[in-house]
Amino acid sequence: MEQIWDNNDWLESANHWVTKQLKLQKINSIGRLKPVSGWGLGHVLKQPTEQGDVYFKATAKLPLFSNEALLSRYLHSINMPTPEVLAIEETHQYQLTKDFGGGLAEDSSATLWADAFEQFAQLQLDSLSYLKDFNKQGCLNRPISDVAAQLQLLIEHPQLQSLLDSEIILATEKAIAKLSHNIDELSQLEIGETLVHGDLHIENVAMSDDQCIFFDWSDACISHPFIDGTYLYRMPDSQDKTQIIDAYLKPWKQHYQPQQVEQAWQLCEHVCYAHQAISYASMMLHLSPEARVELNTAFQNALSASLRSNRQTVKSTTCVRSKFCGMVSGILHTLSLIQIKAGEAL
Structure with a gap:
């Protein structure tokens, strides 16, 4: 699938568009666009102006990508904590945003991670x-x-089978039945669909006046909210991980029953990795060979993580169910004792 930056004159076109949009807003440019980052999924350029830097982004057009420019403008318009969008070009998926400070470091404190995920x-x-x-x-x-x-x-x-180890293919095929079962159980818990970022990690979060700003919405979709748990699920077990997950689940436990939320979180890990593997697979089928090389490892890692989490989910879900059933049995037993005592009193 051809992308806008595959054309030799795309930078000139982007520079012209940015200059025009800034003039419409009475902002004077200083010099030309400067590259910040770029690869098969998108390009970011910086434009210095008399009022500070602004940033231009062009996102790849892919079957499972959102129109990031259009969505980002809408999110800002409804006062979501996202970057301020100055202008967009919907067809080419260009967006121009004010400087929002850039992403936080991956080695940020657990407290900062926890605050970001709770927000x-x-x-x-x-x-x-x-x-x-x-x-x-x-x-x-x-x-x-x-x-x-x-x-x-x-x-x-x-095309994908040629990239995968035969053992992974066989294991994935066997795991799909269990995946379907997990999805059925997860759906029965009735945690409603929400906006999903799709690539939520601390480096896609900026800070402004103690408020988190969430950016890079190319993978956004409407789905089960815990699909955004990918980076939390794959963290090594630690007190920091527990702190961050507890913070993320806190608002959900105020909206749903805590046990319902805990069980959904346990069940969603396998589904989460499968969702991510599908995203990577779609990218690889529609990007240039050069870009596929960068994504191949990520795709295989997502599949492998899905297989590992599938084995763990069976154990953890059984554990959650056992605790839940034990709790219910205890409540029923207590109620029966109360009824007996009440009967004796009568």
Whole structure:
């Protein structure tokens, strides 16, 4: 799939567009656009101006990508904690934003991670009021009910099979039935769909006046909210990990029953990695050979993580169920004793 930056004159075109948009807002440019980063999924350029730097981004057009420019403008318009968008070009998926400080460091403190994920959980809950509008604003629907079938189709694709170890292919095919079962159980818990970032980690979070700013929405979709747990699930077990997960789940436990949230979190890990593997697979099928090389390892890691989490989910879900059943049995036993005592009193 050809991208805008595959054309030799795209930088000249981008520079012309940025200059025009800034003039419309009476902002004077200083010099030309300067490259910041770029690869198969998008390019970021910086434009110095008399009022400070602004940033230009062009995002790849891919089947499972949102129209990031359109969605980012909408998120800012409804006062979500996202960058201020100065202008967009919907067809080419250009966006121009004010400087928001850049992403936080991966080695940021656990307290900062926890605060960011708690704020993001609130963003997801706030998004419930706008779900009907997101599709019109470039955001895809990716329900978890589609994940198992999509993974099956992709694992059978000849181009992807040539990249994967035969053992991974066989193990994935065997795991799909369990994945479907997990999805059914997860759906029965009735945690509603929300806006999902799709690539939520601390480096896609900036800080402004003690408030987190969430950016890089190319993977955004409407789906189960815990799909955004990818980076938390894969952290090594530690007190820091527990602190961050507890912070993220805190707003959810105020919205749903705590036991319901805990069980959903346990079940979603396998689904989360499968969702991510599908995203990477789609990228690899539609990007240039050069870009695929950069994504191949990530795709295989996501599949492997899905297989590992599938084995762990069976154990952890059984454990959660056992605790839950034990708790219910205890409550019923207590109620029966109360009824007996009440009967004796009568």
